[in-house]
Amino acid sequence: MPHVRVQEAPFDAGREIAALTEGRRDVGAVATFVGLVRDLNEGDAVSRMTLEHYPGMTERALEDICAQALARWDLVDLRVVHRVGPLAPGDAIVLVAVSSAHRGEAFAACEFVMDYLKTRAPFWKKEVTQAGERWVEARASDDDAARRWSEGGAG
Amino acid sequence: MPHVRVQEAPFDAGREIAALTEGRRDVGAVATFVGLVRDLNEGDAVSRMTLEHYPGMTERALEDICAQALARWDLVDLRVVHRVGPLAPGDAIVLVAVSSAHRGEAFAACEFVMDYLKTRAPFWKKEVTQAGERWVEARASDDDAARRWSEGGAG
Amino acid sequence: MVTLLYFASLRERLDCAREQVALPAGAPTVGTLVEALRARDGRWSEAFAPGRDWRVAVNQQMAGAATPLKPGDEVAFFPPVTGG
């Protein structure tokens, strides 16, 4: 079962990558994605944000996304770490790391997991801007990104 | 100018990612690739290897690859670290980390840099197997991977 | 009875995070449950008005209007997700 974690604490990308490859000699490739809070969204300055989630379903959704990636590509392992709670610009929100023998699979699976996570995992961002608090709206481009995996697209 | 390094010493992927994002608040995405030595290549057990390179041209080639990525995508920054000298299975050989506002650009540029590095940067691997030492042969699949970026392919 | 959960902007709009409700009669589905919620006061009828964009999970799996419901189910309503 892939390693999935939801936590308030920061994570160390290097340690997550090391944990994925530790003691293994059959891994030729690790593709990693780290998502961070930007100080600008939809044209407005963002001073901080809060990430809400659906405890229980979040872990299930992430495990389901990982299982889909494992079924679709020849991977060695993968892990997902997602933060919740208060975050500031520059903070890392999410890490997806995928190991495989060759790089093509690792890249494709890492991008697939991110695209699915963006549309399927129950997290919601609330930003603080000068105009006050606001819930971040879902992006149509994220739906498009997730959909291409089911339409024989760039995968 | 992107940060490019060729070194014998191991690198810490977490520190490289942190260096790419330190003090920045406009980075929403970091895509990272780490390549490692596998204990199996072309069906033979590999006990160790040596990476030879062409000092001077190596750095130029890597900087040129980075410049192409910067010209092609809207990136914030990128960095490449490549090891040379003696390596063992499980050791990390190469790191490519790309930062951008959004994830699509970061993933595409990271994969592009790896594909070009594999065919354009003057490194040569010599493996030690039970049958003795041998130079690793270039893979046609690496040429194909690099070529797709110039043919309106998956980029 | 089923447990209803509301998240994010939907929770704030309804001023409700969690409640227990009786299932509609017959063969209840997410759709018939939503009709019952829509028949409530202004906040619920507005939040679940036709054309409003909400998502639903039943027992922590993404579901749809046709998904059948049984006593004890956990039904969660929320806006489109924005994680990552």
Add this chain to the structure above:
Amino acid sequence: MVTLLYFASLRERLDCAREQVALPAGAPTVGTLVEALRARDGRWSEAFAPGRDWRVAVNQQMAGAATPLKPGDEVAFFPPVTGG
């Protein structure tokens, strides 16, 4: 004179990492230089035989048979690269 560098399996096959050679007469190119090398003893003529797969860089930039050469150039021959 130009400096020739050989790397990896090509260096081992030729048992030579670096040498200085005179440029061929006329308007020298990588192609005419390779012809001159091919005219040497068995190791060179074999390594540069038609159909052998080698790469060339002039002054640390990837080059081809048509690339012109001038005195002082650094010309490197090597097999297809296998880094990363």
